[in-house]
Amino acid sequence: MQYQGVLNKMQTEFGNPIQYYLAFKNSFIxxxxxxxxxxxxxxxxxxxxxxxxxKKIFRQGFCFDCFNSSAEVGDWIMxxxxxxxxxxxxDRNLVYEQKVQLQPHIVYLAVASDVKVGVTRKTQVPTRWIDQGASYAVPIVExxxxxxxxxxxVHLKGLFTDKTNWRKMLTNEIMAxxxxxxxxxxxxxxxxxxxPYFEQTNHEVLHLEYPVEYFPTKVNSLNLDKSPFYSGKLIGIKGQYLIFDDNTVFNIRTYEGYKVKISI
Known part of the structure; x- marks a missing residue:
């Protein structure tokens, strides 16, 4: 069976384990x-x-021109x-920016490797944590x-990292x-x-389970530009990564905007 389309980040459904779907224009996996x-x-x-x-993808699924003009990738996103x-x-489009920025946001702690502080829209909980491959996460303040x-x-970056160590996340080296x-x-x-918002926030810790048969001890990232064809046995999905039995991992999010053929 063959599927063909443009990569976009996998859609997820919270469950035990997380369910993963890759949507194309006329089909999904x-x-x-x-x-x-x-x-x-x-x-x-x-x-x-x-x-x-x-056009060649520059970053985040956008070509160079769109990345430098679209309101969806303004500096305030990162x-x-x-x-x-x-x-x-x-910044680039006030109507769009008001729609996204002027809504409830969560500042959170998540553990995908080390303890990370991050920001997401309330509507993106727990999707954001799933995309990062967090094993557990908790809101600090809404x-x-x-x-x-x-x-x-910014105030909390001195206490916690704001990055996920993707290698540790994929080998399941999780800080307790x-x-x-x-x-x-x-x-x-x-x-x-x-x-004042701290006391109003529900500080419930959420645990997340991923569909992984077993975790590799080391990982090598698939680069579609250097290796345009790859074949391997799927043993897990975590974050936005596919994990294969030869220690290869493929970050779908990194290759948004790439057209691919996927054969099963």
Whole structure:
């Protein structure tokens, strides 16, 4: 059976374990059903997720021109403390920025390898944690806009990393910590204007289970630009990665905008 289309991040459904789906224009793949099966991946060109043109992907599924012009990839996406929609100030498209920035956001702790602090829209919980491959996660504080979440994250970066060690995540080297206790210790480190929201936040720790037959002891990342064809037996899915039995891992998110043929 062969599927063909443009890669976009896998859609997920919370469960025990997480369910993973790769959606194409006219079909989809339920990867959980393909564990222990041989899968072939063939690179077949590019298609920008924004303009739809067959142009080389620059970053995050966008061609160079779209990445430098689209409101969907403004600097405030990666650095929420730069958000200005609450002030009525436009970055690239104020209507879009108000829609995304002026809604409840969660500042959280997640453990995919080490303890990481991060920011996400409330509507993206637990999807954001699943995409990062977190084994467990907890909200620190819920705030009404992205700016407040951003300045909170900045305050806490001295205590926690803001990056996930993807190699440790995929080999299941997970730090054992009491997340609830860590959350309590952040309260006096929060920005003054954020502290009132702390007591209103539900600090429930969420555990996540992934469909992995067994974890590799080391991993090598598949690069479609250098290796346009790959074949291997799928043994797991975690974060946005497919894990194969020869220690190869494939990050679907990295190759958004790449056209592929996938054969089962």
């Amino acid at each position: 339920h990867f959980n059903q393909l564990l222990n099966k041989e899968i072939q991946i063939q690179f077949d060109g590019y298609e920008c997720l924004h303009c739809g043109k067959e 650095r929420p403390e730069l958000s200005k929609a609450h002030l009525g100030i436009e 705030v009404p806009n992205r700016y407040l979440a951003g300045i909170t994250e 910590v009491d997340l609830f206790d860590l959350v309590l210790k952040t309260q006096d480190k929060l920005p003054t204007e954020v502290i």
